[in-house]
Amino acid sequence: MEKKESPTRKKILEVSLKLFSEKGFKGTTMRDIAAEVGIHQGGIYNHFKGKEEILQTLINDMMHSALLSLFDFNEEDGEYHKKGKSVLARIATTFKLISFDPRNEALFRLMMQEIFRNRTIRDLYYEHFYQQNVKKLSALLFKMMQEEMIRSSDPLMLANEFFSPLFFYQMQVVLLKMDGKSTSSAVTLFEKHVDIFWESIKLSSNSATLF
Amino acid sequence: MEKKESPTRKKILEVSLKLFSEKGFKGTTMRDIAAEVGIHQGGIYNHFKGKEEILQTLINDMMHSALLSLFDFNEEDGEYHKKGKSVLARIATTFKLISFDPRNEALFRLMMQEIFRNRTIRDLYYEHFYQQNVKKLSALLFKMMQEEMIRSSDPLMLANEFFSPLFFYQMQVVLLKMDGKSTSSAVTLFEKHVDIFWESIKLSSNSATLF
DNA sequence: GTCTATAGGAGGATAGAC
DNA sequence: GTCTATCCTCCTATAGAC
Missing domain, CATH: 1.10.357 (Tetracycline Repressor; domain 2)
Incomplete structure (x- = not known):
């Protein structure tokens, strides 16, 4: 699980931010994210432990x-x-x-x-x-x-x-x-x-x- | 399905407003609401067609x-x-x-x-x-x-x-x-x-x- | 690292007895 | 009107092949 700058990881964050901001955190599903990233649903878990970790990462990014x-x-x-x-x-x-x-x-x-x-x-x-x-x-x-x-x-x-x-x-x-x-x-x-x-x-x- | 002022219906609205405002609409479940109202989960549907109708009713109330x-x-x-x-x-x-x-x-x-x-x-x-x-x-x-x-x-x-x-x-x-x-x-x-x-x-x- | 498949559970809604 | 029981859908997360 490479936590560094993989293109897919970057894309997941980008798409998640977009969807979270449109439909809310609860209103966004991992399937939504995966679909828009262009990978299959399970693939997200190679980059993040779960949905919550995506949000936390976005919050950390927000700080900068x-x-x-x-x-x-x-x-x-x-x-x-x-x-x-x-x-x-x-x-x-x-x-x-x-x-x-x-x-x-x-x-x-x-x-x-x-x-x-x-x-x-x-x-x-x-x-x-x-x-x-x-x-x-x-x-x-x-x-x-x-x-x-x-x-x-x-x-x-x-x-x-x-x-x-x-x-x-x-x-x-x-x-x-x-x-x-x-x-x-x-x-x-x-x-x-x-x-x-x-x-x-x-x-x-x-x-x-x-x- | 009496849409008028039944005490239960009133309570459902009151509890829903509280929970929606605390956990968001998506974050609140019908089970949460029923539990706090003190009835069993199916009972809500005697007063409202569904979760969405509860929200709409609250929005209408908000106007006044x-x-x-x-x-x-x-x-x-x-x-x-x-x-x-x-x-x-x-x-x-x-x-x-x-x-x-x-x-x-x-x-x-x-x-x-x-x-x-x-x-x-x-x-x-x-x-x-x-x-x-x-x-x-x-x-x-x-x-x-x-x-x-x-x-x-x-x-x-x-x-x-x-x-x-x-x-x-x-x-x-x-x-x-x-x-x-x-x-x-x-x-x-x-x-x-x-x-x-x-x-x-x-x-x-x-x-x-x-x- | 991404795929398929599936486990395991939570949530919305309905049916029928009382 | 409320209860119990149940259906079905949708979700997160994991396992194992490639």
Whole structure:
């Protein structure tokens, strides 16, 4: 049982992700997977101990995917915060693009379907997707406050306020695409969110207006 | 086959909602349901044609639940908008309380689990949960703009910006509760969101600061 | 490593007695 | 309406030939 990169193993993972994200983990059978991979049902067990192991492998892969690391910059060494609004715009764009990469879209759907049933996925979501991104965002906003680019307030709360609509709009786009509906109006929400958010936090010439 | 309100039928629905929301539709068996209802497995079929019919019945019930009608006021005859921030605060509270009513929490979990697999639920979510609430909110904000309580901008976009964090925070609370984690910090997000949102849209004495 | 065959079990649904 | 018993399908997983 070679656990390394056999083409068949890779194909099994790819097909499984697709099917799990479409029909759910329970709703997908080993026969479904085998059929779409192009091997016979028993053959899967040469690569994985069982269905559960396929899911666990996918979850591990997820940890290293773009879905979880929305911010490719490092908040420690960053001059990123000095760019102000454009950094936020880039984050929003990264978020938006996730919905348009088939693999990331499938990972997102898988995550959302199993998050209410699978403790591992829930922890992964919470620690890596939510906490980590919000903390990075929070650190970024904090630096902007120090530089007096934006007005001073609770950076963690602001990070949540910036993050949560992006998450929601992404979900909207994914749902719309499932039914073949137009996503054009939903897609504009990402940019508009950045505009509104920035307007509400920026410190321009007239400083002491809010708070 | 009496389709009316038999106690057993009611119990079946109640138990099914609980189990579906915990283990998913596919993950729940008729035997699970029967066991928890306290009847024997075949007995369910005296009340429902099958598992699918139970789900459909629950979906129909959902349409009349508090989960979908977050706004119990009518936007037509309303003087509600004149209350300004306090209306928004009430909506946020309604949202928050959903997570703490066991039935609504279960409906929310069921909705979120099946929304990626079940077209009916997806339509229900989109038309009744999302669209309807955002439109009502949008109408409310529009009236506030006319009364010059808040600054003028795209009301539909603002409605989205108000709605989406509430949805997200609700999901957070539900997820935290599943693992018995503390929800106290998540719960404060609802009120803080209203504060931040209101600060960013209100038109107080100093008007022409933003935009 | 993939095939065929099959074990072994779980799940949905029905029939008929009470 | 509920019980017991049963059917049949579908599923995961394994065994053994190639």
